[in-house]
Amino acid sequence: MTDHRARTALFFDSGIGGLSVLREARVLMPDWRFVYVADDAAFPYGAWEEEALRDHITSLFGNLLERYRPALSVIACNTASTLAIDHLRRAYPGETFVGTVPAIKPAAERTRSGLVSVLATPGTVKRQYTRELIRQYGQKCHVRLVGSDNLAAMAETYMRGQMVDEEAVRREISPCFMERDGRRTDIVVLACTHYPFLVNRFRKMAPWPVDWIDTSEAIARRAKTLSDGIGTLPGKPDEADLAVFTSGFPGPELCRLMQGFGLTPTMLQGDQP
CATH class of the missing domain: 3.40.50.1860 (Rossmann fold)
Structure with a gap:
């Protein structure tokens, strides 16, 4: 990656399952900021046709990459990875993606x-x-x-x-x-x-x-390995770690859950960061 970005890692899943990967990554990458994205507006992914889902994920990532400028993106979802990660790499060359595959x-x-x-x-x-x-x-x-x-x-x-x-x-x-x-x-x-x-x-x-x-720990280790080779600005960004929901601001139960993972709940659209 030619430009030096802040040490922000984006974790993406259809829901909250990817928190199992983020939990492991936090241990290995303590000097990174984390943005967790739950595409709950589209959950469950199993109900989608493959081409429509691939297009949806690719389009959504255009927004996410522009908005959060992560140095590293982890597709913490087997369905999304096996379907779309190769397409994402072609669509967004220069971005670093970590996939999730069955062990x-x-x-x-x-x-x-x-x-x-x-x-x-x-x-x-x-x-x-x-x-x-x-x-x-x-x-x-x-x-x-x-x-x-x-x-x-x-x-x-x-x-x-x-x-x-x-x-x-x-x-x-x-x-x-x-x-x-x-x-x-x-x-x-x-x-x-x-x-x-x-x-x-x-x-x-x-x-x-x-x-x-x-496979959560193995995915986190892979993210750590790749992060070591990415040019990033020194130090952890001052911004809070975020939990982003594509359906809107989450309810009280999810807010408490995200806060328990050290994440500040927010939504993709609207006035919040």
């Missing part, structure tokens, strides 16, 4: 039983990008793709401090568990940044113990 490679390397499941949104499950990862890294094991229509919304509900039906959680994760020739699934990849917030529920509802792979 199929480390799962395939770590499994002992050879039975791995990838728990994701339907959009991530059907993406050719995901199947290419399986072809490259998962040929020596059996990888089952499990698309959940409801878990992301359940995580949003849970993060807002509301009750989640544990039996409903059990139904969503039950296809992840396979038994073959005396072997059992031993790894489940959490291929949605919303899911780590429900992982304790997953452990409770699972029929047997498995290793739940959360």
Whole structure:
């Protein structure tokens, strides 16, 4: 990057799931300012047609990049990353993007039983990008793709401090568990940044113990590595860390949640910064 920008990192997700990545990045990048963008006006992304969603994300980023001038943008959403990150890189050359992809490679390397499941949104499950990862890294094991229509919304509900039906959680994760020739699934990849917030529920509802792979820390480490090579102005900007909502100013529950993550709630449009 030729121009030296302030140390601002933008984190983007369809909702509040990307907070799981931001939480890890805060530890690794303490001298950076963070702007968290929840595209809640468009949530859930799974309801969109692919081309329309790609165009929407690309157009929205034009606004975000101009408004906040981040030195680094993290797409903390598997669906958005697998669908749009290559398009974003072409549309905005010179910008630095960090993507989020299902952790199929480390799962395939770590499994002992050879039975791995990838728990994701339907959009991530059907993406050719995901199947290419399986072809490259998962040929020596059996990888089952499990698309959940409801878990992301359940995580949003849970993060807002509301009750989640544990039996409903059990139904969503039950296809992840396979038994073959005396072997059992031993790894489940959490291929949605919303899911780590429900992982304790997953452990409770699972029929047997498995290793739940959360990619949040790995994404944050990648962001840290790239940030070290970006020309930025010294020191952390004076502006507050922000939580930006595309639907407008959030309600009291979300405000409290964002403040708990050290973020000042605001909205994309209007008079606020």
